[in-house]
Amino acid sequence: MTQPEVQWSSEEKEIAQQALKKAYEQDIEALISSVKEHAEKISETEDVWQLHDFLSAKRHDIDGKYDDRETFLMFTLSKLIKDRLLTLADLEDLAADKRAKISLLTRM
């Protein structure tokens, strides 16, 4: 199924970029806290490798999560909402049809 082409004005792209930036910063802030917390609790080898596995998974996750190419923006934003890094309220300045589509995607 081909997703019908969605047009983004430069204003809307800027709104999306700001939302992505906000989510990313929140994501990284939580990651840093989590790493520090993990590290403090390390007492044996297995804890070190668990931290390594955790970082490998997070890096993979974050690398793919902020795709800002126009074709993927709807998916990117809906995924960030599903991951509780954004809410629809962060996108209130987007056109209503885009918000409706993003909202629909969060339920898929």
Added chain:
Amino acid sequence: MTQPEVQWSSEEKEIAQQALKKAYEQDIEALISSVKEHAEKISETEDVWQLHDFLSAKRHDIDGKYDDRETFLMFTLSKLIKDRLLTLADLEDLAADKRAKISLLTRM
């Protein structure tokens, strides 16, 4: 060039195992301190990925460094001496010919 077969008595294998254990514990202790130190200093994303890269490298290094198969013991021990995780004094109870060979390998 084939390494001539070196025979290890069970006593000598036990000495080698003890030395490996000592080196491993020292290695892990240093690793844990290092990870905690790294983690405390994290302030931005790049620091997190640097910690991840560091852990990937250390895991790879440690995974290969403690090969206790009889055929590899000479190499394993000499490598640990080169890495300053053991000294020849830790192997003083080994037969003199083995110590001489290990010492030679540390200079290769």
